[in-house]
Structure formats: C-alpha cells, structure tokens
Amino acid sequence: MPKPNPRHPNYPIPGGPELRAKGWRQEGLLRLLENVLSVGEDPDNLVVYAALGKAARNWASHRAIVKALTGMDEDQTLLIQSGKPVGLLKTHAKAPLVIMANCNIVGQWAKAEVFYELQRKGLICWGGLTAGAWQYIGSQGVIQGTYEIFMRIAEKRFGGSLAGRFILTAGLGGMGGAQPLAGRMAGAAILCVDIDPERAAKRRAAGYLEQVAPDLDTALAMIDEAVKDKRATSIGLVGNAAEVYPEIARRGIVPDIVTDQTSAHDLVYGYVPKGMSLDQVKGLRDDGQGQLMAASRASIVEHVSAMLEFQKRGAEVFDNGNLIRTQAREGGIANAFDIPIFTEAYLRPLFARAIGPFRWMALSGEESDIARIDDLVLEMFPDNRIVTNWIRLARENIPFEGLPARIAWLGHGERTALALAVNKLVAAGELKGPIAFSRDHLDAGAMAHPNIMTERMKDGSDAIADWPLLDAMLLSSSMADLVVVHSGGGGYAGYMTSCGVTLIADGTPAAAERLEHALTNDTALGVIRYADAGYEESFEEIEAKGIGYVPV
Amino acid sequence: MPKPNPRHPNYPIPGGPELRAKGWRQEGLLRLLENVLSVGEDPDNLVVYAALGKAARNWASHRAIVKALTGMDEDQTLLIQSGKPVGLLKTHAKAPLVIMANCNIVGQWAKAEVFYELQRKGLICWGGLTAGAWQYIGSQGVIQGTYEIFMRIAEKRFGGSLAGRFILTAGLGGMGGAQPLAGRMAGAAILCVDIDPERAAKRRAAGYLEQVAPDLDTALAMIDEAVKDKRATSIGLVGNAAEVYPEIARRGIVPDIVTDQTSAHDLVYGYVPKGMSLDQVKGLRDDGQGQLMAASRASIVEHVSAMLEFQKRGAEVFDNGNLIRTQAREGGIANAFDIPIFTEAYLRPLFARAIGPFRWMALSGEESDIARIDDLVLEMFPDNRIVTNWIRLARENIPFEGLPARIAWLGHGERTALALAVNKLVAAGELKGPIAFSRDHLDAGAMAHPNIMTERMKDGSDAIADWPLLDAMLLSSSMADLVVVHSGGGGYAGYMTSCGVTLIADGTPAAAERLEHALTNDTALGVIRYADAGYEESFEEIEAKGIGYVPV
Numbered sequence A, B: 001m002p003k004p005n006p007r008h009p010n011y012p013i014p015g016g017p018e019l020r021a022k023g024w025r026q027e028g029l030l031r032l033l034e035n036v037l038s039v040g041e042d043p044d045n046l047v048v049y050a051a052l053g054k055a056a057r058n059w060a061s062h063r064a065i066v067k068a069l070t071g072m073d074e075d076q077t078l079l080i081q082s083g084k085p086v087g088l089l090k091t092h093a094k095a096p097l098v099i100m101a102n103c104n105i106v107g108q109w110a111k112a113e114v115f116y117e118l119q120r121k122g123l124i125c126w127g128g129l130t131a132g133a134w135q136y137i138g139s140q141g142v143i144q145g146t147y148e149i150f151m152r153i154a155e156k157r158f159g160g161s162l163a164g165r166f167i168l169t170a171g172l173g174g175m176g177g178a179q180p181l182a183g184r185m186a187g188a189a190i191l192c193v194d195i196d197p198e199r200a201a202k203r204r205a206a207g208y209l210e211q212v213a214p215d216l217d218t219a220l221a222m223i224d225e226a227v228k229d230k231r232a233t234s235i236g237l238v239g240n241a242a243e244v245y246p247e248i249a250r251r252g253i254v255p256d257i258v259t260d261q262t263s264a265h266d267l268v269y270g271y272v273p274k275g276m277s278l279d280q281v282k283g284l285r286d287d288g289q290g291q292l293m294a295a296s297r298a299s300i301v302e303h304v305s306a307m308l309e310f311q312k313r314g315a316e317v318f319d320n321g322n323l324i325r326t327q328a329r330e331g332g333i334a335n336a337f338d339i340p341i342f343t344e345a346y347l348r349p350l351f352a353r354a355i356g357p358f359r360w361m362a363l364s365g366e367e368s369d370i371a372r373i374d375d376l377v378l379e380m381f382p383d384n385r386i387v388t389n390w391i392r393l394a395r396e397n398i399p400f401e402g403l404p405a406r407i408a409w410l411g412h413g414e415r416t417a418l419a420l421a422v423n424k425l426v427a428a429g430e431l432k433g434p435i436a437f438s439r440d441h442l443d444a445g446a447m448a449h450p451n452i453m454t455e456r457m458k459d460g461s462d463a464i465a466d467w468p469l470l471d472a473m474l475l476s477s478s479m480a481d482l483v484v485v486h487s488g489g490g491g492y493a494g495y496m497t498s499c500g501v502t503l504i505a506d507g508t509p510a511a512a513e514r515l516e517h518a519l520t521n522d523t524a525l526g527v528i529r530y531a532d533a534g535y536e537e538s539f540e541e542i543e544a545k546g547i548g549y550v551p552v
C-alpha cells in the first residue's frame, strides 16, 4: 500500500506487498518511476531535479509507460526514447525489461539551442542522470559523494578533519540541497546561498539545513562563531551567489573551501542572473531566452571571478560538476579552468578501482529493510573504512525521502557480493520486500564527460564516448533489468554521455544470476576503462580480482 | 581452406569447412574480419574503405582480436573499443559474442580536429560504417543502393528507363567504384572521374568499369555516341572533378543526372584539391593539415558550384552521402543544400517500411551457396519487383570479391523469413557452409545522420540519436552475434551515429532463434522510428504486420 507524501500529496510513496504488474521485476521498475516523482522537485510537470530533468516526456507518455509496465511479460522489452515509450517487443527472459535512450543528439547538433528547439517540438526530453532512468532517490543520492569530497579535502589540506573550517557554497536544489548536510556531517561550518527562499525553507523542513540567516552579516557572524567553537553547522542564506561571493571577497574573508552547485549548466532554466527576481526570470524563459542567457553568463563571470580570487588567497576551490567553469570561460574568463573538477582532484583513485556510488532502494517502502542492510554492510565490509564510516553516519543523519534507500561507495566484487547477500535476505523473508539496485551514472565505466568525469584523463581520452555505449550494450547482454543511455540536455547538451542500470533483487535464483552478471560486468568495464587509460590502481585491481581485461 | 587473393596475395580469402574457433559463431565472425581485409583498399594499414575506415585500431589489436575470437566460448562477450579489444567477459549464450563502440566522441568535441588528434595518439579509429564492424563486402555492397537510386530517378524523370541518358559522377574508390557498374546496369551512359589512375585501373580490372578514356574530349565523345545509340556504357576519366565538372559546364553540356562520390567528407585524407598531385597531398597529410583542408574546401566550392549550375540547367543532381554540400556550405556556398540528399529524395518511402540493404555472405567461400540463395529469393518473393529484378541483374553482372555475398533490399518479416529459410538449407546440408547475415548501417532504425539519412524528417527529428542507441541495446537483448555503434570520424566526426548487426546462420535451432529475434526486432524498430516521425507507410506496416508499436 502506498504511503502518504506530505510534500507532494498527489504522489504517494509506493510500497507494500501487492503486485500490480505480472512480476516483481516489472512492479519494481514501476515503483521506481513512482518514486522519482514522489521525491521530485516539480512532479506535476514531471520534473525530478536539475531544472529540466524529467521522468517521462509528458503525461501521455507516462500513462503509456505505466500501462506497459503493468501488462508486460518477462520476455518482453519496453523501448523508451527520450521519455516516450515507442515499442514493446518480444525478446527473452534474460533481456532487460526496459531499455532507454534519452536526449542523445548527433554531435554537431548537440547544442543547447537545438535541444530547446527539439524540446519545444515535443521530440525530446532530458533525463538528467537519474531522473529519466527512474533512479533518483532524493538529495540523499548525492550526499555521500559530496561528503567524500569534503573528507578527501580534509585529508589533503586539513589534517583529516574539517572541524573549525568554513565551507562556502551555493545552490539548495535537488542535488545541491545535499551540501549543508554533507558539510555538517564532515564537521565543518557551511554557508549555502540560494536565490529561492522556498528552496531554503524546503531543505530546512527536510532536516538538511539547520538554520536560515536573515542577512549576510548575521550569516557570517554565525559561521564565525561555529568556526571558533569548532562546531559543525549549516547555515542558509537567501541571495544571489553572483552578489554574495564577491561581497565576501570584498570583505577580505577567505573561506577554507569554496564550491557551487547552482544550476549553472543551464542559462535559461537553471541559473538566476543577479538583479533579477525569480518571476522576472520565469517571464523571460519562453520569449527572452537570448537576453536571459546573456545575463546569466555575465553573472557567472562575476561568480567565478570571486571563486578564482578565493583560490588565489589560499582557499580550496573546486567545481562540483555544474559546468560553471565552461560557462565562465565562454563569458571571457580565460583561466576559469584553474579551478579543478572534483572528480580529477579527489575521486579518480576510487573510480580507477570502479569504486563509486552504488545504491539500493526498499521496494516494500519499509525503513527497517534499509536498517537490516546497513547491518549487513557493516558485517560484510568491516575493513572498508569509507563505507563503514559512511553507513554509521548515514543511519544517524540522513532522513529518508520517498522509498527508503541507501547509497554507498563500493567497487568491483563488493557490489555483486552485497547484492547477492541481499537477494538471499529477500529469499529468506528477512526483508519486507524486494530491493532495487542501481548506481549513479557518474561511475567508472559509465560516463564520458570531458568537463566532469573524464577531465584530464592520463592518456587524453577525455572525449571518447565509446565506454558508456559499450557499458549499455554489455549490460543489455548481462541480464540487467533496465539499461539506459543518457546524454546532456539544456546547457549540458553535447557535454556528456552516460549509462545507467537497475536490477531488482526479488529473492529468486534468476535474480541472483542477473545481479551476478550485470553488476560484475558493469564494474569490470569500469576498471578496464581506467586500465586502458593507464591508471596503476586499475591494473592492481585486474590482477587481484581476475578481471577479463584484454592486454594489447 | 582459404583461397588465393590475386589483389592482395597476403590476405587470402577465407573459406572451407575447417574450424579454428570453438564454434561457427566465433569462426564466422573471424572470417568476416579476414574478409574485410581481403577485399579492402589498403589491408597492410588495416584500411578497408573511405580513406580511413579501418578493421582494427592497429596490428597488435588485430592479433588480440583474432586470439580472442579463436579461444572464446559461446557464453563470453568480447568488447571492442574503436578497433581495440579491451575486455572478454562472462555473459551468457544468448548474449552477443562481440560488442563494439567505434569512434563515438562526446558531442561538443566531435569535430574533425579532435578526431585527428585522438587518432594521432592512437586512442581511436574510425570504422566507417562497415569496416570496423567487419561487414564490408567490397564495392558490391553499395551497388544495389546506387542502382535503386538511378531506377527511382528513371521512374521519376525519364519514363522508367535510363537508356540514352548521361550520368556524370566522380570517385572510383571502395564505395564509389560501384557507380559505373550500377549506372550500366541501369542502362545509362555513365562517366566517372577519379584523380587516381590506379583506382580507375583497379575498377577496370575488376570488371566494374568498361573503359578508361585518355582525355575529356574522348570521354565526352564516347558518352555522346552511347547516348545516341541508347547503349549502356561506363567510361572512366582520370582527372580532378573540381576541374572536369566546371569544364563540362563551360562547354554547355548538361548531363541528365549528376552526383559525386569522392571522399569529400574528409578534407585531409580523402578529397584531393585541384592542382595538387597525389604525392603532394600525401606529403601534406601529417604537417600541412590546415593548408590541405583550405585547398580541399576551395576545390569543393568549385565542384559544387558546377553541380548547382547543372541543376539550374535541368539536370537531376543529388548528394550521394559524402557530405560534399556541408563542406561547400562551410566554404561559402549558401545554397549548397538546394541539392537534395538521395535518402530523402528517393529512398524514404522504402526506409519507412524498414526496407533497406540486407546482405548475406557465404562463409564456405563457395559461390554456389550464393547461387542457391539467389534461387531461394526468387522463389520466396516472386511479387517483390525490386528484389527479383535485382537478383536477376546481380547474378549476371556482379563479380564476386572476397567471400561470395549478395545484397538485396528487404523489409520487415522478409529478412527474417529469408534468414530462417537459409538456416534450414544449412541444416539440410544444401549449402557448403554457414551463412552470415548483416545489413548496412544506412538502415531504417539504425542511423541518425541529419545530412544523409535523417535529413528533413517529417517531424524535424533529424538530429535525434536515440534510435541507433536503442537499436544497439535492443539487438544486444535479441541474441544478435555482433552489435556495434559507430559514429563518424575524420570529416564525418559529429555528423552521424549508427548501429550495425551481424548474425551467423549455422543451421542450428539456436541460430534460428537468434535470427528470428534479432532480425525481426531490428526492422520492427526501423518501422517504429518512421511511425514516430509520422510516415503513413510505417503505420500501414505496423497494422499489416502486427509490429509492437506503442501509440502515445
């Protein structure tokens, strides 16, 4: 039985033992689709996060998807093209139930303007990374990513701890909203600027943000006090980052860490230029796109100039994957890329071992299922410091949104082992229902993004998109339940291609076979991708775990 | 036992009953790899056709591929990234043996310069459409395509016959070399200009070209005579099209049909600028790329200006898929796209029913196998005028190159039925060995190419690349033996994405299952792609054949 969803009353949170589809594989995917809307930013418009990231092309498409999932057999495959179901074909029981290709545009046409035009014509929609793939699990999805970045910085610069350190950031949206919680969990005093008072209020209500300061002076005083006391805290401030960052710099204050997670990737539907109200921006989105793009870019120039100034004065400044450097460079800031990307600066050694954000969702809707798996993870990986630390922190600090879920950075073999153990728990009746497994698209073999994931690869292979496509074909050949290829939309158009995967552990031996093949091959490809680029860690992993790499 | 290959003695033509791999599926793919080199343009450099289209990244990669194919089991999958094998992973018996992603580059980076740089670093290679996919069968592969275009023009403009008509074209390379034979088969007098005397000689030796004229005057006189006699003929002329076309125009001569198949898509490795010798061009390819690109573009401007002039004077002028209009437009010819693309002008009604170039190859190496299948096709499709006409013409006119092979334009259901019937012949011992099936990448659901395949689609979806990616995932889920995603390289970089598929009919029930699933789903997706774009023919096909289209 679905549970009430106070945030979006019309989008109850799925759950319970009743099946509406012909099996748990189909029912599981249906619940994941329902879930991304129940935790999404604007479900009435099918928007899940990142301004334009949608779960389906339109409501007619959504209805047809639900109908197909409900009625389809195990040996059929549903084809979805940019959020619209287009075919339901006979395949076989080891084939995916759903394959999707979302927002892929031929290279020379892969530009924001072409995307908007195709979107206007109703021919395409952007799926973000996890929205169109029905894998989004609310802000919790990125918390560990952000937390691990902060911890890597703590190790690199601050003797392992962020106590008494000041983090400045902006953006409290679907993804950015994870920042205050991650910062506080890492022990820091974090200030988060957002132009939209509703976003700040929402994060506060969800327990992600402790306080909202009435103005900059108060905010800085609160931070100052927490820093002196070495007390972890998270403070929100309503304002435009393009004004607030330069003003802080002007006052001679230098935060220890500076980043940003406004929707800078999208100059029309995302970033809000300084001096404009939200309503003014909305009014221009249809007819004043050119004006809006110019104004956004001009503001981003000031925003990034302040970030570079902080960097010059000694702050640890990084880009958290929102394309803000690219936008600034196009606006004339030649040295915008002096700011490093988080992947290359902090996470590459993990990705080289295919360690990345793996996640699981309790299709029963019961939090106890996640608690039981938390215990299992602690039992299974006692020596994995990153994961045990994270699970302990997460179970105390992270409020559930939608279907109870957990995310943890696990690598080759670990993911497979955990999923198989969970499948056994389902079979033994120790959980209230099946568990769905997926991972972020930002994963070792899964993403080509020369300004985020694959920036400055050792061999210069940044722009090669063969890997996510191999991943998609490989997963389709390895019994995954859902496989998807996403490329960038809006301002991300032409900047990335990625592959996503979902599996349903329903406790059957068939599910065990699927989990084993799909998860093992997915991470094997991740390790191989980095080995091919020359990373030492990957060769160690290949050696240690017997991965089927072909040396040439 | 392999057969001698007079053209490339070091690359014998595979054949015979002996297996070197663990089964016919693996052996068949290995023979196809050998075959593309044995019929290729420059096998020592692994180049199959179109200047840079390669069978493998380099010789070390080639050796590793051969070793993997020879040793692998039926439940393994070999992963190939831009011509280099990177992984050999455990999948299952219904998964493809080989999956490939070749030359895919993230959109904003998908440009000729980036491609060349990645190629220089040894990180990528271009697979053409069928070179990297081991599907190329020599010039015969495109003959029917070119022939059908001429016949559609005959119907549209010349009362159904090209007798007494003059076709002017250029390019006698791997693909373009099919033009003189296709033109003669269509009944016309065709003049083919190529800058390279060796190419002309090679086509003549292969029986594709009847005569090579010593100079333009003689060539035009020969054409004139044939036109008067309404006699089909093919004449070669060594010269630069950028000089010859304008000169013919200057003389006030207007051919009936004008096209071009020089490698205009590649300004460095393909097109030869006027006034330069082949040796001069080769000397500039490494160090004078900029100079070469500028000179090629300038020549293309003159070349296309002459084509536009012919069009103005009443000739049927079309682009045959070599990007020459795009190059000319970038060189300043604003109205280059007044010249229509062949797909939209002549073939779209066929593609809307997923009728496209299907092909089969006799892995035994025996021509009698193809003859037997020719008979079968005539028996099975007596009412299909295009196919019966073609098979009769082909068996008389088309010399085999490499593995004996045939191509014929067949649609949904037809391909599956033929493949299943052939598989029965193999099982019954009526053929000397298994048959491999593939199709061109230029196929209904398989290609997004806004300047060739999907130019001016009814709904404006030209640039959407979701379809070939769906096709690749679908084929990986439908028991195909080899699945590949190719994007453009060289001057095609950023202009296209396509999907290829190969199946081996070894006479087993498992092969029948594979053929049935993969071929049926592949053409189903083709019909669905055109239905989604609003083509009436596709809806008729869906209705008549019960295709699993999901209406939204």
Ligand SMILES: NC(=O)c1ccc[n+]([C@@H]2O[C@H](COP(=O)([O-])OP(=O)(O)OC[C@H]3O[C@@H](n4cnc5c(N)ncnc54)[C@H](O)[C@@H]3O)[C@@H](O)[C@H]2O)c1
Pocket (backbone or CB within 6 Å): A041, A049, A050, A051, A142, A145, A170, A171, A172, A173, A174, A175, A176, A177, A193, A194, A195, A196, A199, A239, A240, A241, A242, A261, A262, A263, A264, A265, A266, A270, A271, A272, A273, A274, A299, A320, A321, A322, A323, A442, A452
């Ligand atoms: N680590 C990664 O690679 C990763 C993962 C997910 C998302 N992202 C990117 O991070 C960005 C944020 O994602 P999201 O889902 O939170 O987007 P969102 O649209 O839900 O939220 C963006 C927030 O930024 C605020 N904002 C816009 N302009 C502002 C300005 N000038 N000053 C202050 N606030 C402003 C908006 O009010 C909104 O709350 C996007 O670019 C997204 O694509 C990166």
Ligand SMILES: NC(=O)c1ccc[n+]([C@@H]2O[C@H](COP(=O)([O-])OP(=O)(O)OC[C@H]3O[C@@H](n4cnc5c(N)ncnc54)[C@H](O)[C@@H]3O)[C@@H](O)[C@H]2O)c1
Pocket (backbone or CB within 6 Å): B041, B049, B050, B051, B142, B145, B170, B171, B172, B173, B174, B175, B176, B177, B193, B194, B195, B196, B199, B239, B240, B241, B242, B261, B262, B263, B264, B265, B266, B270, B271, B272, B273, B274, B299, B320, B321, B322, B323, B442, B452
């Ligand atoms: N119908 C299609 O969509 C389709 C199918 C296959 C190939 N193509 C395209 O057709 C073109 C030809 O393919 P190919 O495999 O024959 O290439 P190729 O490189 O093997 O042959 C090109 C030929 O053009 C000649 N040439 C170059 N510049 C010339 C000039 N200025 N004047 C006269 N001759 C010149 C070369 O000497 C060579 O013989 C390519 O652009 C290819 O990509 C299109």
